[in-house]
Amino acid sequence: MQITDIREQSVAMGAAMRNAVIDFSKMTVSAVAVVTDVMRDGKPVIGYGFNSNGRYAQGEIIRARLAPRILALSSEEQQNAAGDNIDPARLRAAMLQNEKPGGHGERAVAVAAVEIALWDAAAKIADVPLWRMIGGDEAESRVFVYAAGGYYDAEKGILGLVEEVRGYLAQGYTWAKIKIGGASLEEDMRRIEAVLELLGGDGSRLAVDANGRFDLQTALKYSAAMAPYNLRWFEEPGDPLDYELNAEIVRNYPNAVATGENLLSLQDATNLIRHGALRRSTDYLQFDPALAYGVTETIAITAMMEAEGWSPRRFIPHGGNLLALALTGALNLGGCESYPGVFQPFGGFADDTPIEDGYVSLPDAPGIGFEKKAALYEVLLGLS
């Protein structure tokens, strides 16, 4: 059993919208194929992976550093002890040879894209869905999802924003998230109030996301203005690595704070838990498996949270793709982000699993289930 090739292609994500910080129109993603010599139905088993949105494609790191370290290993070195499958954790360690500690940025994204493909291949070789392979009997086959959208669009205006959220409800979602911080505080409050009116004033069904834009004073002003709405959460008030700022917001905002998508490693996640003053009973963590070194690191992050007294239900990963969904089911996380209609074809879930009452079923296919999303699978097949 041997990995014979690792292929990468940079793919445009085609998302013409902006949040408080970035414009997604030039965003790219690395799509990865890990080709094995294991045959199924006369064809080699191929594992697929890609990184999540927001951090660009990482082809150079994959081609120059990560792939050669895996392909240099012997068949025995690529396998698990039983010799009946490839060993993603071992291959991940090989990818990190000759890499210095710290500086968790693009490398974490590149490793994630490849490591996800390794796990997809391993689950296909074992002929089980990844969520079942990792979660065993405890895995959940149906997972809560919420609709993340509400990007700024001058032409759409507040009426368009409300229509957008109405559309999510029609699709079966029960909560939504919209952006803040890309307009004045007054304009942002009008946006929130308009959506809350649609939701019958139920703040627990609406989250807001500042994408790390605010300094402390602005974040505190927003905290005070938003407190009466009892929103689901206030996401990324300030710089995601500014734990002291985060702690100050938490001390001044009565409702939930949510953060973590821009912390790309177990060590950064641990620092947030240690220094960010987040509350186990109130706040949410949103680490993104497809930005932060992949599956093995996400399992370790979840274990760290539990060791620190956090329920995995407080972890609702960023990303909105089939891999995040699989890990949510496997690790009994609290739910999974979803971006209806954007970040295509990488965002979204299987074609035959509609959203119902805010939940979606996990695909019952070997691997992560990318084959169950036709538009995505077509792109991945381009790597073959």
Add this chain to the structure above:
Amino acid sequence: MQITDIREQSVAMGAAMRNAVIDFSKMTVSAVAVVTDVMRDGKPVIGYGFNSNGRYAQGEIIRARLAPRILALSSEEQQNAAGDNIDPARLRAAMLQNEKPGGHGERAVAVAAVEIALWDAAAKIADVPLWRMIGGDEAESRVFVYAAGGYYDAEKGILGLVEEVRGYLAQGYTWAKIKIGGASLEEDMRRIEAVLELLGGDGSRLAVDANGRFDLQTALKYSAAMAPYNLRWFEEPGDPLDYELNAEIVRNYPNAVATGENLLSLQDATNLIRHGALRRSTDYLQFDPALAYGVTETIAITAMMEAEGWSPRRFIPHGGNLLALALTGALNLGGCESYPGVFQPFGGFADDTPIEDGYVSLPDAPGIGFEKKAALYEVLLGLS
């Protein structure tokens, strides 16, 4: 005045040695040229830059993300308010458009390589050395340097290690630094004792570097074993982002701890100061300008240190190149690392500035002075 081209080339660094964590034989560096339409002596002014060692070349980020954002700007947008030079701080901001906060890794390295070239061009256009341009009358034209080496080499053994350090003393250095953590504690103590014997038992002239390898228990064992030697510093005991571990070492080790080379941003540096329990009177900080977003970020890091009550003398940057030397002189830092004979041709200083009593003079040439190091300039000219 316009930047007409930004070129990048990945160059092998040719350093066949290893520390406790990585083998440098496959290390690469991005060399960058920023070409302007400003003419001097009938030729266009070209600024040069490169990233520091340990984090690999970053051509894809430069070509796909950073360079297009600068080249898309108009002449006016590239210039300072007076219109008499390019504006590196403004161009740096342009490079960071559409980049999410957090995740400071390869991007910080790529921005550094380009931003250093922008500053080299700006100082050449102003016809002054960069250290004088930034530091003004307060700048120091002669800077303390220490010899970093003592890598593991099975063939060389302890005798070879002592010979290596003897060579540094003969070259004019007064302190040396050697690696620990790549052998057993007992073997590492024999290495330390052998070098100390050469140094007349003066621990203040010897630092040791674990390259972030140790867990807390191992770091504490080394702390206890090394305390009697009164070494200059114990560098990177554990994971560079594990502030709690760092704080625990500081509380248990009487002599200086030094760290920071693997923190690649102002925010990470601020977190270390806030959460790492380092002592203003004892410890050292080693942020690397050519890994951590470049000159502007290093000026900001130094200002943050001063605002937190730290003397800039406690900042002794990692890197061992002419850019780190220029910033050490400009910002009155405590000294600068040097890697005699390795990381060539990027490591080291001007050809005509020998080390004398542990000090080296800054090149009196416009820009950073890369032209004063023939082997380096030859590589950079390959970009023209």
